[in-house]
Amino acid sequence: MASKIFLKKKNEHGFTLMETIVALGIGLLATTMIFYIFTLGLKNIQTIKNIESLHSNANFLLNTFTYWIKQGETFTVSPNTLEIGMPDSIKTITSNGKKIIVNDTISGIAYLTDDSIGTTSLNFKGMAKSIQIGFTLETDKEKFSATTTIAQRAF
Helix, strand or coil: CCCCCCCCCCCHHHHHHHHHHHHHHHHHHHHHHHHHHHHHHHHHHHHHHHHHHHHHHHHHHHHHHEEEEEHEEEEEECCCCEEEECCEEEEEEECCCCCCCECCCCEEECCCCCCCCCCEEEEEECCCCCEEEEEECCCCCCCCHHHHHHCCCCC
């Protein structure tokens, strides 16, 4: 009888240990990159929301100041305070270092900025027929500065 030699066939199914380690490494690297990009995107979205909030508040302040100056009849300007004589009241705009405050002789004191937004500077400069206004709003991480000149209404 002829002797039979049994040859082991190489297992063609499955992965070797080295292939598995390389595949896991590549998968881990791809997962880490995706997580990093996602986290970076979330941080950028939060930064954009903060800047948009500052911009909205600055736009509101500028529109409010413009309306009041256009309605005003008399003006008393100092570097940190603007007093506007209106037909029915006197509005005094100032800052306490954190918030912009309006004191109206009819409606009393109102705050024009909320608790999450601070005011680091508020400056007024009177000119011949206009008033220059400059202010800086800030949150914990972002700052937004605005300066404009508003012409007074001609009488």
